[in-house]
Amino acid sequence: xxxxxxxxxxxxxxxxxxxxxxxxxxxxxxxxxxxxxxxxxxxxxxxxxxxxxxxxxxxxxxxxxxxxxxxxxxxxxxxxxxxxxxxxxxxxxxxxxxxxxxxxxxxxxxxxxxx
Amino acid sequence: xxxxxxxxxxxxxxxxxxxxxxxxxxxxxxxxxxxxxxxxxxxxxxxxxxxxxxxxxxxxxxxxxxxxxxxxxxxxxxxxxxxxxxxxxxxxxxxxxxxxxxxxxxxxxxxxxxx
Numbered sequence: 418x419x420x421x422x423x424x425x426x427x428x429x430x431x432x433x434x435x436x437x438x439x440x441x442x443x444x445x446x447x448x449x450x451x452x453x454x455x456x457x458x459x460x461x462x463x464x465x466x467x468x469x470x471x472x473x474x475x476x477x478x479x480x481x482x483x484x485x486x487x488x489x490x491x492x493x494x495x496x497x498x499x500x501x502x503x504x505x506x507x508x509x510x511x512x513x514x515x516x517x518x519x520x521x522x523x524x525x526x527x528x529x530x531x532x
Numbered sequence: 533x534x535x536x537x538x539x540x541x542x543x544x545x546x547x548x549x550x551x552x553x554x555x556x557x558x559x560x561x562x563x564x565x566x567x568x569x570x571x572x573x574x575x576x577x578x579x580x581x582x583x584x585x586x587x588x589x590x591x592x593x594x595x596x597x598x599x600x601x602x603x604x605x606x607x608x609x610x611x612x613x614x615x616x617x618x619x620x621x622x623x624x625x626x627x628x629x630x631x632x633x634x635x636x637x638x639x640x641x642x643x644x645x646x647x
Contacts, residue, residue: 448633450634452637457541457639457640458639459538459621459637459638459639459640460576460621460637461637462634462635462636465633465634467633473633475634476533507575507576518563518564518581518583518625520566520578520581521566521578521635523575523576523577524575525574525575526575
């Protein structure tokens with residue numbers, strides 16, 4: 418179902434803790450993205466990566482970090498510096514930014530709640 | 533950066549009627565305009581897209597129109613059915629700089645089709 422998998426589906430974090438969200442794709446896509454979804458806010462870009470070992474900040478990168486050590490994987494760490502981390506997080510991938518106007522495929526999302 | 537406005541935020545229609553959702557954007561260099569449908573608790577999925585060299589595109593009951601001069605594009609759903617009930621997001625991708633590598637999303641429209 419789309420070939421892009423996020424885990425876990427639900428995640429609870431205590432205040433002050435870092436937490437890492439997993440995103441794996443088997444579509445051989447070069448580009449991967451992390452979005453945050455809040456009610457009434459649409460999807461806002463956190464980070465994106467065009468190629469292995471490269472990534473760029475999106476519109477709301479503060480308090481988040483990413484890595485891209487493998488083409489298939491693009492984990493997102495929500496750090497304690499993120500003031501309001503409770504949200505629904507979506508990972509996406511697409512063939513390549515160079516083939517620009519192509520479909521982005523989304524994972525099923527991770528709902529993070531700070532307790 | 534790109535600014536995308538989507539209206540209305542909520543829309544209720546009777547089954548069988550048409551629904552129209554409109555998005556405006558700010559960057560005249562934008563060249564790709566996809567629409568995503570997100571059912572409750574599920575991932576966003578592409579339903580139709582249009583490129584800047586085309587004014588209209590149809591796929592069965594769904595159509596998208598683009599007015600590049602006015603910088604707006606619209607999603608049209610005819611003969612609506614209860615299974616069309618979902619949140620719909622428009623998105624825009626630019627043609628230069630950082631905007632050429634990322635989609636900017638509208639805030640979404642919650643469509644309810646009343647049987």
